[in-house]
Amino acid sequence: MxxxxxxxxxxxxxxxxxxxxxxxxxxxxVAVFFRNKFYDWSIFSSKSYEFPLICVGNLSTGGTGxxxxxxxxxxxxxxxxxxATLSRxxxxxxxxxxxxxxxxxxxxxxxxxxxxxxxxxxxxxxVDADRQHGLNRLIEKDPLLDVVLLDDAFQHRKVxxxxxxxxxxxxxxxxDDFVLPTGNLREPKSGAKRADVIVVTKCPIDLSNxxxxxxxxxxxxxxxxxxxxxxIEYGDAIISSNSNRELMDLKGTHFTLxxxxxxxAPLVSYLTTMGFDFEHLYYKDHHEFSKSELELIxxxxxxxxxxxxxxxxxxxxxxxxxxxxxxxxxxxxxxFEHLVVTYVGSF
Numbered sequence: 316m317x318x319x320x321x322x323x324x325x326x327x328x329x330x331x332x333x334x335x336x337x338x339x340x341x342x343x344x345v346a347v348f349f350r351n352k353f354y355d356w357s358i359f360s361s362k363s364y365e366f367p368l369i370c371v372g373n374l375s376t377g378g379t380g381x382x383x384x385x386x387x388x389x390x391x392x393x394x395x396x397x398x399a400t401l402s403r404x405x406x407x408x409x410x411x412x413x414x415x416x417x418x419x420x421x422x423x424x425x426x427x428x429x430x431x432x433x434x435x436x437x438x439x440x441x442v443d444a445d446r447q448h449g450l451n452r453l454i455e456k457d458p459l460l461d462v463v464l465l466d467d468a469f470q471h472r473k474v475x476x477x478x479x480x481x482x483x484x485x486x487x488x489x490x491d492d493f494v495l496p497t498g499n500l501r502e503p504k505s506g507a508k509r510a511d512v513i514v515v516t517k518c519p520i521d522l523s524n525x526x527x528x529x530x531x532x533x534x535x536x537x538x539x540x541x542x543x544x545x546x547i548e549y550g551d552a553i554i555s556s557n558s559n560r561e562l563m564d565l566k567g568t569h570f571t572l573x574x575x576x577x578x579x580a581p582l583v584s585y586l587t588t589m590g591f592d593f594e595h596l597y598y599k600d601h602h603e604f605s606k607s608e609l610e611l612i613x614x615x616x617x618x619x620x621x622x623x624x625x626x627x628x629x630x631x632x633x634x635x636x637x638x639x640x641x642x643x644x645x646x647x648x649x650x651f652e653h654l655v656v657t658y659v660g661s662f
Contacts, residue, residue, distance in 0.1 A: 337497045339496055339497075340493065340494055340495075340496065340497050340498070343494050343495055343496065344494050344503055347494065347501070347502045347503065348502075348503055348505075351472070351502060351503075351505075351506060354472045359472070359473075360473070361472050361473055361474065361475045362447055362473065362474055362475065363475045364450060364454075364474075364475075365662075366460065366461070366462065366463070366662055367461065367462040367463070367477055367478070367658060367659045367661075367662050368450075368462070368463050368465055368474065368475075368476040368477050368478070369388065369462060369463070369464050369465065369476060369477070369478045369480065369655070369658070369659075370465040370468045370469055370474075370476035370478070370479045370480065371384050371385055371388070371464065371465065371466055371467070371468075371469075371480045371482065372465075372466075372467050372468055372469025372470065372479070372480075372481060372482070373467075373469060373481060373482045373483060373489075374469070374481070374483070374489040374492075374500045374501060374502055374504065374506055374507060375483070375484075375487065375489060375492065375499045375500055375501065376495070376499050376500075376501060376577075377577035377578075377600055378484060378487070378576070378577030378578035378600075379482040379483060379484045379487075379516050379517075380482060380484070380516040380517060380545070380547070380643070381427075381466060381467055381482060382427045382430065382431070382466070382623065383516075383547070383641060383642070383643040384480065384482060384514065384516070384545075384643060385400060385431065385464055385466050386431065386434065386435075386643070387642075387643040387645070388464055388655060389431070389435050389438060389464070391652045391655055391656065392461075392462060392655065392656065392659060393435070393437060393438065395656065395659075395660075396461035396462050396659055397438075397457070397459060397460055397461045397462075398438040398439070398460075398461065398462055398463075398464065399438060399439035399440070399441060399453050399457070399460050399462075399463045399464070400428070400431060400438065400439070400440050400441065400463070400464045400466055401441050401442070401443060401446065401449045401450065401453065401463055401464070401465055401466065401468075402425065402427065402428050402441075402442055402465075402466035402467060402468075403425070403442065403443070403444050403466075403467060404424055404425030404428055404442030404443075404444075405425050405426075405427070405467075405601055406425055406426065406601040406603065407422065407423055407424055407425040407442065408422050408423060409423040409424070409442075411443065411448075412441065412442070412443040412445075412448060412449050412452045413441065413442050413443070414439060414440070414441045414456070415428060415429070415432035415439075415440035415441065415442075419432060420626075421626040421627050422603075424440075424442060425442055426601060426623050426624075426626055426627055427466070427623060428440050428441075428442050428466075429626050430622055430623055430625075430626060433626070439453065439456075439457060439460070441453055446465060446468055446471045446473060446474045447473050447474055450463060450474065461659060461662075462659045469481060469506075469509070469510075470501055470502060470506075477658065478511050478512070478655070478658045479509055479510045479511050479512070480510065480511070480512045480513075480514060481507055481509075481510035481512070481513045481514070482513075482514050482516050483513065483514075483515055483516065483534075484515075484516050484517045484578070485515055485516065485517050485518040485519070485522075485530075485544075486517065486580075487499070487578075488515070488530065488533065488534070489504055489507060490504060490533050490534055490535070491533075492504075507534070508537055510540060511539070511540065511541070512540070512541050512542075512543065512651075512654070513534060513536065513540060513541070513542045513543075514542075514543045514544070514545055514645070515530060515534075515542065515543070515544045515545070516545050516546075516547075516643075517545075517546065517547055517578075517581050518544045518545060518546045518646075519546065520546050520644075522544060522546070522646075527544055527646075530542075530544075541654070543645055543646060543647060543650075543651050544645070544646040545643050545644060545645045545646065546643075546644050546646075547581060547641050547642075547643065547644070548641065548642045548643070548644045549562075549582075549585055549639055549640075549641055550562065550639055550640040550641065550642070551563075552640075553565075553619055553637035553638065553639050554637055554638055554639075554640060555630065555633070555634055555635075555636060555637045555638075556630050556631055556632070556633065556634070556636075557634055558634065560637065562639065565591055565617075565619075566590065566591065567592070568592070568617065569592045569593065569594075569617075570591070570592070570593045570594075570615075570616075570617040570618065570619055571593060571594050571595075571596060571612070571615040571617065571618045571619070572586065572593045572594070572595045572596065572618075572619050572620070573596045573598070573612055573618055573619070573620040573624060573628070574595070574596070574597055574598065574620065574621055574624060575598040575599065575600060575601065575602035575604075575621075575623075575624045575627070576600055576621055576623055576624065577600040579595075579597060579621075582621065582639070583595060586619075593619070596611075596612065602627075603627065604627055604628065604629075609628065609629060612628060612636070613629075613633060613635070613636075615635065616635060617635055617637075618635055618636040618637065619637050619638070619639055620636065620637070620638050620639075621638060621639065621641075622638045622639075622640055622641070624638070625638035
C-alpha cells in the first residue's frame with residue numbers, strides 16, 4: 316500500500332532508475348525488432364486458423380483498457396455468435412490450459428478472466444500462456460465456436476489473428492513513448508503497423524474533433540488502418556456482493572478507495588472532480604493482497620474499489636466493500652461494431 320508521499324518518492328525513484336538504464340534501450344530495441352522481423356520474414360513460424368480470431372493488445376506494459384474492450388466486443392458479438400476468450404491469466408497460481416467453471420477463482424484463473432467469467436456466463440472463458448495450445452484445446456472442446464477473442468496477445472506472434480485491435484491510452488500514446496527499460500513500450504513503435512484498428516482509449520468525454528485529428532496525425536497510420544476514440548463511462552451505482560448503492564449517496568461520506576490496477580489516475584480524477592471525500596490505498600497492478608492488507612481494508616467502514624480488484628478482496632460475506640462498474644464508450648460506435656461483426660460474419 317502507498318500513501319501520497321510514498322507514491323511521489325516511488326515515482327521519482329523509478330524515473331531516475333529508468334534513466335540510468337537508458338544505455339540498455341538499444342539492446343532491447345534490436346532484440347525485439349529482429350524477433351518481429353523474423354516473423355515477418357517467416358523465419359519464425361506463425362499459425363493461422365480457419366475461423367475468426369480477434370486480437371486485443373497494446374504496445375505498452377499495461378493500463379490501456381484491454382479488459383473493457385474485450386467486454387465491449389463480447390457484448391457486440393454475443394447476440395449472433397458463439398464466443399470464447401483466451402488470455403494468459405496473468406498472476407494465476409495454475410498452469411497450462413484452463414476453462415473457467417464453478418470452481419474457478421481469481422487465483423487459479425487470473426483476476427481479469429475471472430471478472431469476465433462472472434459477467435458473461437454464456438461464453439467460454441479460457442486461459443493458457445501458450446496461445447497455440449489454448450486455441451487447439453478450445454477447438455477440441457467446442458468445434459462450433461464462431462470466434463475467439465485473444466486478450467493481450469499482440470506480442471504473441473506464434474498465432475496470426477485476422478483482426479488486430481491495438482489500444483493506446485490518450486495520456487500515454489505509444490508515439491510519445493519508447494521501449495523498455497527506460498520507456499514503457501514492449502516493442503518498437505513500428506509494431507503498430509501490424510494493427511488493423513487502433514483505438515485511443517481513456518479519452519475525455521468532450522474530446523474535440525480538432526484534437527482527434529491532431530492525435531490521428533501523430534499516430535502516423537498506414538493507409539489501411541482505422542482509428543477510433545473511446546472513453547470510460549462510470550456507473551451510477553456501486554455494487555457489493557449483496558447490495559447496490561447509488562454512487563451519489565456517498566456525497567458527504569468519507570470512504571476508502573482501493574486500487575490495484577496499472578493506472579488508477581482516471582478513476583481518482585473522476586471521483587475527485589465529482590467532489591467525493593476519500594482516502595486512496597494504492598497497490599500495484601494485479602496485486603495479491605496479504606492477510607494484513609485484507610484485515611486493514613476490511614476494517615474500513617466503507618470501501619470503493621474497481622471491478623477487477625473486487626474479486627481479490629474476499630468480499631463474499633462483506634457488505635462494506637463495493638466496486639464501481641465501468642463501461643467503454645466508443646466514438647462512431649456503429650462503424651466500429653459493423654467492422655467487427657462483418658469480419659466475424661465473413662467466415
